[in-house]
Amino acid sequence: MSDTHDLSRFSINQMTVKQLALPDLAAHCVRLGVPGVGLWREPVREYGVEAAAKLVRDAGLAVTTLCRGGFLTAADAAGRARALDDNRAAIDEAATLGTDTLVLVSGGLPGGHRDLAAARERIADALAELAPYAAERGVRLAIEPLHPMYAADRCVVSTLDQALDLAERFPAERVGVVVDTYHVWWDDRAPAAVARAGAAGRIHSFQLADWTTPLPAGVLTGRGQIGDGAVDMREWRERVDAAGYSGPIEVELFNDGLWARDGVEVLEETVRRYVLHTL
């Protein structure tokens, strides 16, 4: 497959095939010509951060992102301090793994709170503390706007424009955004925001997932396989490219149906879908 199609920008996010142990994932990426992986903190820590770093380095794989830091909306001092500590640990892990990009899921409204704007300001305050720490370690913070259906409980940053409003308070090489089709595909202002982000060099990651319905309970594990849903993947890839982005294209799916299948089969299918619908 890699002989006939250009996989040079393709990256598989570990969560897409979480049933695969990290060594299996690395081996099959090498076999298929997949050059990059996006990693998640929890499975990496289980495996050992140093060991994971060595594994992917020895396999010649690029770590395109580490997911994820964030959850920076706590309103109390103790909660805020815990979040900053955890994010500094995530930055250290990103540096160890050799990735330049830590994805941030900003966090939802604290219990009993109803003020989205105030929560976003607390994120800005946290970024001001974390961005210099990250920069010293060669790590960029990438704010990921999440779909508005997560605004209350996971991420008060719901649009690319909101993410850019936060990012632009900092230098582009320190704080940027993630463009994830699943979260922004519905937004008629997203194309202009992609151009805005690209012009400023703030597209730090480009992730793909398709939008399929009906959504499952909790709406966390319904990210569709590329080509199965409502998102025009090629249009989005061309849009992000036109904005000046030439980096990795990472497929990140959380999907109970895919997780129930053989991981190697899902990986191979994902490569095929990427080639078919994105290139």
Added chain:
Amino acid sequence: MSDTHDLSRFSINQMTVKQLALPDLAAHCVRLGVPGVGLWREPVREYGVEAAAKLVRDAGLAVTTLCRGGFLTAADAAGRARALDDNRAAIDEAATLGTDTLVLVSGGLPGGHRDLAAARERIADALAELAPYAAERGVRLAIEPLHPMYAADRCVVSTLDQALDLAERFPAERVGVVVDTYHVWWDDRAPAAVARAGAAGRIHSFQLADWTTPLPAGVLTGRGQIGDGAVDMREWRERVDAAGYSGPIEVELFNDGLWARDGVEVLEETVRRYVLHTL
């Protein structure tokens, strides 16, 4: 309750207490001093449109809205003709019921389609055919933006600004918008859009539901009771009032938990929550 609190703008949408038969709903509204009801086509047609009209008229209740017309995104001629016929029937029913407002849920992407902008243009085309028909019968068409989580399968109009972009092609007395807190609460551009809509006299309905998590499978029946969730109801009521709206405030909840309870108890609770959190 009606002696000590101002329920003059309160309206209960029939779906909030769909376990109540229409005569029971009407009787309890009268008893509680609830002056308005929002009705749905399916239960009204089961009861009989003329009979329902007489029932609410005799009870002295205002019909604040009829839900719903719409589903105007079909790309084929036959589907489009069927949708227009159905909407003309809905307009006739609204006129018979004595409401001036038909709520439109615009419709999702037809199977295999991925072009949201094109689907929105088909809605505009349909409005051009329906708005004069409605106006002749004293009925306004109210475009309801639905939360972006419905963009693929129910409503390609996801924000108040998109709804206004469509409505503004027509006179304000013919086509306006619905402001429903459940659908727009997350949107940092919604406050400006409310002002824009109010200045033009295009807020044709104001509906309340709270945002609670986790969302249920299919995400249709998780609209939270007022005060249970993330939405600052009083702030939204004040915002809509400040935009010049002084019409009914309709509570429309689809909630499996509420539907499993005694309908009269839910109606009374909803009145209390409205008074507590909105006035």
